[in-house]
Amino acid sequence: MIGKLNHVGVATPSISEALKVYQGMLGATSVTETLLLPEFGVAVCFVNLPNSQIELLEPLGEGSVISAFLEKNPRGGQHHVCFEVDDILAARDDLRAKGAEILGSGEPRIGAHGVPVIFVHPKDMGGVLVELMQTPSTAHK
Numbered sequence: 001m002i003g004k005l006n007h008v009g010v011a012t013p014s015i016s017e018a019l020k021v022y023q024g025m026l027g028a029t030s031v032t033e034t035l036l037l038p039e040f041g042v043a044v045c046f047v048n049l050p051n052s053q054i055e056l057l058e059p060l061g062e063g064s065v066i067s068a069f070l071e072k073n074p075r076g077g078q079h080h081v082c083f084e085v086d087d088i089l090a091a092r093d094d095l096r097a098k099g100a101e102i103l104g105s106g107e108p109r110i111g112a113h114g115v116p117v118i119f120v121h122p123k124d125m126g127g128v129l130v131e132l133m134q135t136p137s138t139a140h141k
């Protein structure tokens, strides 16, 4: 089921401050425009790496999906990892059948890449919040 690592999610109280680390300290040369995702209560910006991306997540409004995380980690930190899967619904059903809890309603939502995503509870994933994202090239299926 599991495919490529698509990105690593990093929560931050400030994307512009986080960019000082990735651009200023680590020398990243390519970042995307900041995108607002009100459905998730986050603003996101991707740092492009040769083989992957870092997804910077800043809270947007009330009820952000990262507000509890930032309460525990006020300066931000590594929040989730995202793997690509060919078929998001098949992956969800397979994980559920194996006893894993899918967060929220369990229905895939359109994420920052414009393809359906789900999140799997960290208690079932060795302590890691796992995002599964339908591989962009198969999103139309």
Ligand code: CO
Binding pocket: 007, 008, 009, 055, 080, 082, 131
């Ligand atoms: Co993500």
